[in-house]
Amino acid sequence: MAQLAHLPADSDIAAIQALLDRDGAVIIDDVMTPALLAQLRAELAPFIAQGNAGRDEFSGFRTRRIGALMARSAACRDLALDPLVNAACAAWLGPYCDGYQLHFTQATSIGAGETPQMLHRDRGVWGGHISRKIETQFSTIWAVTDFTAANGATRVVPGSQRWAAGREAEPHEIAAAEMTAGSVLLYTGSVLHGGGPNETNAFRTGVLLHYTLGWLRQEENQYLSCPPEIARDFSPELRALIGYSKGGYTLGFFSTPNGPGEPGLETAPPEMLFGEKPLPKFDQRFVSARELIQQTS
Ligand SMILES: O=C(O)CCC(=O)C(=O)O
Numbered sequence: 001m002a003q004l005a006h007l008p009a010d011s012d013i014a015a016i017q018a019l020l021d022r023d024g025a026v027i028i029d030d031v032m033t034p035a036l037l038a039q040l041r042a043e044l045a046p047f048i049a050q051g052n053a054g055r056d057e058f059s060g061f062r063t064r065r066i067g068a069l070m071a072r073s074a075a076c077r078d079l080a081l082d083p084l085v086n087a088a089c090a091a092w093l094g095p096y097c098d099g100y101q102l103h104f105t106q107a108t109s110i111g112a113g114e115t116p117q118m119l120h121r122d123r124g125v126w127g128g129h130i131s132r133k134i135e136t137q138f139s140t141i142w143a144v145t146d147f148t149a150a151n152g153a154t155r156v157v158p159g160s161q162r163w164a165a166g167r168e169a170e171p172h173e174i175a176a177a178e179m180t181a182g183s184v185l186l187y188t189g190s191v192l193h194g195g196g197p198n199e200t201n202a203f204r205t206g207v208l209l210h211y212t213l214g215w216l217r218q219e220e221n222q223y224l225s226c227p228p229e230i231a232r233d234f235s236p237e238l239r240a241l242i243g244y245s246k247g248g249y250t251l252g253f254f255s256t257p258n259g260p261g262e263p264g265l266e267t268a269p270p271e272m273l274f275g276e277k278p279l280p281k282f283d284q285r286f287v288s289a290r291e292l293i294q295q296t297s
Pocket residue numbers: 108117122141152153154155193194195196206
């Protein structure tokens with residue numbers, strides 16, 4: 001049976017990078033404080049209680065999925081900005097972009113009797129149009145409940161990020177991402193994985209927060225899931241992370257849709273919608289990410 005490596009929450013970025021490179025995935029144990037985990041559970045519970053099961057094999061007939069997590073949960077906002085995750089993300093995606101952004105937010109609650117989700121690569125959301133030389137994603141699944149092989153722990157195929165597209169995993173090549181509640185699975189857009197079968201009577205809940213290159217289209221439309229009237233109350237860092245920032249020199253500007261003679265902005269960075277100047281964050285983040293990569297290569 002294949003296994004995934006576990007690292008402690010005080011690990012350095014080089015160790016995380018090395019395992020992502022080798023296996024395409026790694027588990028960081030016990031990252032959340034008990035208080036944050038309790039808050040997360042309380043904030044998600046009412047949405048999960050009213051959530052609908054999926055409508056096809058991929059989304060799962062016994063799995064509930066809840067999006068718009070930045071708008072709906074302060075604990076999820078903290079997780080999205082987690083410093084260790086962001087440092088690891090910057091190091092992983094830095095070679096392919098000038099900035100990264102939040103791509104997808106979803107709580108997945110796998111219910112009793114759910115069958116295994118088809119193994120897949122998350123980079124499939126862009127079709128086959130992007131060369132495998134480009135890493136498209138850095139993804140996290142935060143364990144809200146314990147993840148066990150019996151209750152639907154995510155299944156991951158270590159090393160499959162380098163496999164030919166059509167190669168299928170043998171049972172012994174598939175690992176169960178078993179982890180305690182409060183831990184986080186980190187994985188890439190190129191590694192085969194899928195939700196596991198749930199043979200217990202309780203839900204297995206995870207929070208999926210995925211990040212992508214600043215120049216790619218986000219899977220979850222953050223401007224609709226988290227429109228400006230909600231994002232207005234967020235920190236500038238979080239707003240920039242969810243996409244209210246440019247993804248390149250001109251990428252992502254806006255102009256005010258005003259009428260003739262009315263005041264407005266022309267080719268403005270998104271931060272100006274909120275009366276702010278752009279953060280130097282992407283430059284700073286990526287300078288430090290590049291330094292990290294140089295130190296570790
Ligand atoms: O919930 C999980 O364990 C993984 C789900 C997944 O990979 C997906 O829906 O793309």
